[in-house]
Amino acid sequence: MHELQPPHFGWTINEWRTAYQTGQLTPDVLLSLAESYPQTDTAWIARASQAQLSEQLKALAERLESHNSDISQLPLYGVPFAIKDNIDAAGWPTTAACPEFAYTASEDATALARLRAAGAILMGKTNLDQFATGLVGTRSPYGAVPNSFNPDYVSGGSSSGSASVVARGLVAFSLGTDTAGSGRVPAGFNNIVGLKPTKGRLPNTGLVPACKTVDCISVFALTVADAQMVAGLAEGFDAADAYSRHNPGTAPVGFSAGLKLAVPDTLEFFGDSQNQAVFEQALHRLSDMGAEITRIDFTPFKALAEQLYYGPWVAERTAALSAMLDTRPGAINPVVRGIVESGLAYSACDAYRAEYLRATLSRQINEALAAFDALVVPTSATLRTQAEMAEEPVLYNSQFGFYTNFTNLADLSALAVPAGIRADGLPSGITFIAAAWHDTALARFGQRWQESLRLPLGATGRAMPAPTASLPVAPRGSVRVAVVGAHLTGMPLNRQLTQRDAVLVEQSLTAGDYRLYALPGTVPPKPGxxxxxxxxxxxxxxxDIPLARFGEFVAEIPAPLGIGNLTLKDGRSVKGFICEPWAIEDALDITAFGGWRAYIASLQNA
Incomplete structure (x- = not known):
């Protein structure tokens, strides 16, 4: 574990923001923070020089001035972060952990540019399994990245350095990538959060491809809330990325009230009883949180996972590195080269057959998950020492990917979260996996999970921040609607919300200047x-109703009711049911009951 010296090591984004807003710190503190980083730390490939930091701080000051010196307009103002060194940063070399491949990027990757525009400061570029090929963190000429809890063990990869610098609190968050699990396995091995977004949610412009059709830029953070915030700032369609996608706005932004989780019917831990114990304990905790846990057939998941490395799909990695294989094959790590060269054995016909199989298995997987809020799996079945990895680099890498390799091929979203500390002091994690665009739902439940567990943050030893209150506004991709009568939970029209994947957020009160009426002749009975x-x-x-389903919901509302803006007691404005004034002329004023339920109960008790 890194010995903490500066008080800001291990700070969350909110702690950095608070320090700046209160005047406790100025962004110049990042100059000394950079100097405190150990020079022999293999987690870094390149650190920001004092000149690079000064240039960023100057640009930050200009951004702040353009926002009338209002720090709140820059949500990542002065927050230090890192990126995996297969992501471009203007003026920095991009190596993908291969010095012979290196080039100096002329522009920031789109995701990076968006984070800088929000005020974040790039502290350096991090080590990785070469060309993002591996889940181990040892396949790099810049050195193996040790586990942040015990250096005898691997950190996980390929985003090894990005996970390590977050786990030790050197930065508040980092960007990694995830093709086969590289944004999740290192999170599980280092007790941090790994958010693997839906493919195309974050643009890949400026990313060195591993498998271009399934690559995702991912986010590491100490908390789910921080990871989701960063992803929300980096996301969005980018026409320069052929695989970038618009969010259709149809997915729920939260899990259902009757929480339903799927678990593989047969669980494999490859003899690792300590990971097994943490996972079983996590299932008990989920049950205590009200989850209904159902075992499902894991066969199609396993079959799809095997396609990524043990079938024609590996040829996509071959295509990505074809120039290096032709001109400088000796520059590629031997294990990586062996994997990539295996793709040469497949034909175009093999590739098409593999795609047909992928589509079939993906359909089966998504249909199997349709009845559940998420699938919960161990982030990794097992954890290995660096010495063990040297003896069996391919076999143990495959074991790490047992619960991850299928995810992108099936177009799923995933969130890796800490689950507990094993008897030997090493961390173990679980991952929630759901359909595409369920990212917000995963994050909302993941935040609840992390706050209930309250493990220390990464390897810093710092306690979890206090739980946050309910979301003050609707998450992106949804509309917050206030219902007052027949759409309340348990009432006759509530199905019009639940059938559209709306999620109950809270019970609240309107401002004090509303009157409620029982409208005559309505079926079922409705208030105005x-x-x-x-x-x-x-x-x-x-x-909270998915944005694309809101119009369907409104279309079912009969006169004299409609949707307008409604003011809550705490001053928030939300969409809500309103009534045309003419309809209340013959209506019964039931304001004194304080709500529709109390009025209905009075009729039943009469």
Whole structure:
């Protein structure tokens, strides 16, 4: 574990922001932070020089001035971060952990540019398994990256350095990549969060490809909240990336009230009883949190996972490195070269057959998961020492990917989170996996999971921050709607929300200037909510409905009701049911009941 010296080692994004907003620190502190990094640390390939940092700090000051010196307009103002060295940063070499491959990037990768625009400061580029080929963190000429808890063990890869610098608190977050699990396995091995977004959510412009059709830029952070915040700032369509996608806005932004999780019917730990114990304990905790856990057939998941390295799909890596194989094959790590050269054995017909199989298995997997909020798996079945990895570099790498390799091929989203500390003091994690674009739902539950567990942050020994309150606004990709009557939980029209994957957020109150009426002749009975010069606070429920489903919902609302803007007691404005004034002329004023449920109960008790 890194010996913490500066008080800001291991800070979350919010702690950095608070320090700047209160004047406790200025961004110049990053100059001394960079000097405190150990020079022999193999997690780094390149560190920001004092000149590079000064240039970034000057640009940050200009950004702040353009926002009228309002730090709140720069959500990552002065927050230190790192990127994996297969991601371009203007003026920096990109090596992909191969010195002979290196080139100096002329532009920032799109995701990086968006984070810099939000105020983040790049502290360096991190080590990786060469050309992002491996889940181990040892296949680099810049040295193996040790586990942040015990240096005898591997860090996991390929995003080894990005995970390590976050786990030890050297930066607040980092970017990695994930093709076969590289954004999740190192998170599990280092007690941090690894967010693997839906393919195309974060653009790959400026990323050295491993498998271009399935590569994802991923995020490492100490907390789920930080990872989700960073992903939200880096995401968005980029026409320069042929695989970038628009979020269709149809996915739920939270898990269902009756939490349903799937688990593989047969679990494999390759003899690692300590990882098994942590996973079984995690399942007990999930049950205690109200989850209904169901075993499902893992056969199609396993079959698809095998395609990534043990079938024609490996030829995509061959295509990505064809120039290096033709001109400088000796510059490639022997294990990596062996994997990549194996793709030469397959024909175009083999590749098409592999794609047909991928599509079939992917369909089976997505259909199997449709009835559940998520699949929960061990992030890795096992953990190995560096000495063991040297003896069996391919076999043990394959074991690390047992629960990860299928994810991108099946177009799924995933979130790796800490799950516990093993008897030997090493961390172990679990991963929640769901359909494409369920990223926000995963993050909301992942935050709840992490806050319930309250493990120390990474390898810093620092305690988890205090739990955050309910989201003040609807997450991106959703609309927050206040319902007051027949759409409340358990009421006759509530299905119009649940069938559209809406998620209950909280019960709240309107501002004190509303009146509630029982509308005559409505079936089922409905109330009308009207703003008035005098009134009372009325009980409402707040639901987040997927943005693309909102129009369907509104289309079912009959006159005299409609959707307008409704003010809550705490001052928030949300969409909500309103009633045309003419409809209340013959209606019964039920404001005194304070809500629809109380009025309905009075009728039943009469």
């Amino acid at each position: 909510l009207v703003k008035s010069t005098s009134g009372a606070a009325i009980i409402v429920e707040l639901w």
